[in-house]
Amino acid sequence: MKVQSKKDGVSSVARSQEQNEKMRLERKEQIMAAALREFSAKGLYATKIKDIAEYVGMAQGLIYHYFKSKEDIFTELVTDALDKMNDAVIELGKMPLPPHEKIKAAIKQLLYTIETSERFNQTCCLINQAANSTALPANIKEVIDQKRDVPYRELAKIIAAGQQEGTVVAGDPQALALVFWTSINGLAIYKATRQNNVTLPDAGILINMFVKEQNNGKN
Template sequence: MPRSAETNRKIKQERRERILAGALELFVRNGLSGTKISDVARKTKMSNGLVYHYFPSKEDIFITLVEVALNRIINACRFLDSMTLEPHEKIKYAMDELVKIIRSNPHACLYHVLVFQAAASDNIPEPAKKLIQANRRKPYELIAGIIASGQQQGTIREGNADDLAFFFWNTVNGLAIHQAMYGDSAQSPDITPIYHMFFDNKGA
């Protein structure tokens, strides 16, 4: 009996996600130049031809991963901004959830590392460069806007909102990179001191 259209769709989606997940690990570990389609095929237990069926080149896989990573971060920030919480509650919620994801989801860490590496490299495909240039400031701007609102209410510390957003995201990125590097042996520090960068006693 032939497979249904829905079954075929699910199989294609699962294969595509396997390719992206396997390639993400390889790109973070070996870089774009150090990764071949044959490496992705071996990692995902697929044939070279099947990988090529879904992506014309390793560069296309890389571009897709950068786009997915940026969209995840930006969409999460937009969702955070739309929540019916006070600004200081949004910042605390965001930090708590991001740290929880970093500690429990290895692939989430790898997405942070991939974007960090790609942003610092000149040897990536031009479409990936354009994606990063067009979107890299958006998470900072969204968090800075929430921080500025909290400062107006007096629940988030005074200071330059852009600077505080910079500290927020670089703290998150640092934790993600540490987790990606050390895996199960990574330290899980108490993040309470991080809150003191943003909150006085009243805001916390």
């Protein structure tokens, strides 16, 4: 029975087909984590491959063993981020709750995530950069154009449903959804760029902006 000593200290029975694949994915994940950190802080063009490689602790050239190009890393990060965000929003829509409770739950969850997850905030920065730059390669722009409107649309549906029930404040659902997401996004970015003592709004403040008062008891 052969035992392999791995870099990460894990020893196991040889099973290299899968093991190799898994290690490769772990390595890619390391690179992507470093790239997210760098890209979210500096953007695609101010981030150097050298920065990412140094952060991971590998030679520049090795990056190209795992990714075709710098833009490729960026594209993969942005695609993943948008997909996860969109999946979460679609899940929210499917939850067995009345619309205003969905909104309350979303606000609480999002604020908690902003408070606790540096990675989430970095991801918001990344999406922000990607969505607001016309300088990106065409393939990234396609991905963005195709995916970035989903949260607005889904939330607008929930808001419209809540207005039907009389539990959500009046106003064009699209417009309200827009304000909702720009706020959340802005808060995440604000937090990401000043780790120190940031006063984030209490969930109640945001809930009051979207849910009618009588439906906003503490729970």
